[in-house]
Amino acid sequence: MHLALFIIFAGLCVAGALNLLLQRHPINSALSLIVVMSSLSVLYLLLGAEFLAAAQVIVYSGAIMVLFTFVIMLLNAGREERTHGSKLAYIAGFPGAAALLGLLAYIFLSQRTTFGNARLGEYLATTGDLSRVLFRDLLLPFEVTSVLILIAILGAVALARKEH
Amino acid sequence: MVPIAYYLVLSAILFSIGVAAFLIKRNIITVFMSIELMLNAVNLTFVAFSRQWSQATGHLQVSGQLFVFFVMVVAAAEAAVGLAIIIAVFRARNTLNVDQIDLMKL
Numbered sequence A: 001m002h003l004a005l006f007i008i009f010a011g012l013c014v015a016g017a018l019n020l021l022l023q024r025h026p027i028n029s030a031l032s033l034i035v036v037m038s039s040l041s042v043l044y045l046l047l048g049a050e051f052l053a054a055a056q057v058i059v060y061s062g063a064i065m066v067l068f069t070f071v072i073m074l075l076n077a078g079r080e081e082r083t084h085g086s087k088l089a090y091i092a093g094f095p096g097a098a099a100l101l102g103l104l105a106y107i108f109l110s111q112r113t114t115f116g117n118a119r120l121g122e123y124l125a126t127t128g129d130l131s132r133v134l135f136r137d138l139l140l141p142f143e144v145t146s147v148l149i150l151i152a153i154l155g156a157v158a159l160a161r162k163e164h
Numbered sequence B: 001m002v003p004i005a006y007y008l009v010l011s012a013i014l015f016s017i018g019v020a021a022f023l024i025k026r027n028i029i030t031v032f033m034s035i036e037l038m039l040n041a042v043n044l045t046f047v048a049f050s051r052q053w054s055q056a057t058g059h060l061q062v063s064g065q066l067f068v069f070f071v072m073v074v075a076a077a078e079a080a081v082g083l084a085i086i087i088a089v090f091r092a093r094n095t096l097n098v099d100q101i102d103l104m105k106l
Helices: A002-022 A026-046 A050-075 A084-110 A127-136 A139-160 B004-024 B028-057 B063-093
Strands: none
Touching (some): A002 A026, A002 B028, A026 A050, A026 B028, A050 B063, A084 B004, A127 B063, B004 B028, B028 B063
């Protein structure tokens, strides 16, 4: 059951990410990124992180991707054209990413017995468990992030405003 | 029952695709989206390691999940500011192609 769900949603994740890479129109890339983020929220649920699964859907596939699609439509972004720089990037990009993937996958798979197996339904972190740590031990960082969000809002308004 | 290493390999795959997309894509919005993809891949690693630490110690550990929470907050702020910068760049240069925004190149 767990393995079947993992394979389905991991496959969706990888398919969405590859589609992001291969599509030439930004709106198609944005929609496939929504698929990736929504399937990741199911994987969080499988790992027992129920608050993060909800936050992933609300914040990432909700707020952030709506912002992205909104900007794509606002700027009327068309298909990207191939330029001289993209040839250079093809030469450096694919082997570099493949080498990174090979290294990481080798390390993770060689340590797979140390990492152990995840069973469905164990170690479920409820919102209460998270908030107990967040509002006791991490209260100051939490408050600092609210200042960060405030500054980000002001910065976004100041940057996107039309100059007179 | 799924080995936690599989989750980590999945996040490595997503991160590598993000790196490749970051290097290959020429549209500034798509480049920004591949950064979000990389952030998501690292978030999956944090959740998987949080689960692994819970299993290793025998009781629930939520530090990794709280780290993901903070990453999400910062990512939301970063997306708002980044997209505002993209709008400002588009107003100034009238293009979204990263090859044509090369004022700081030698």
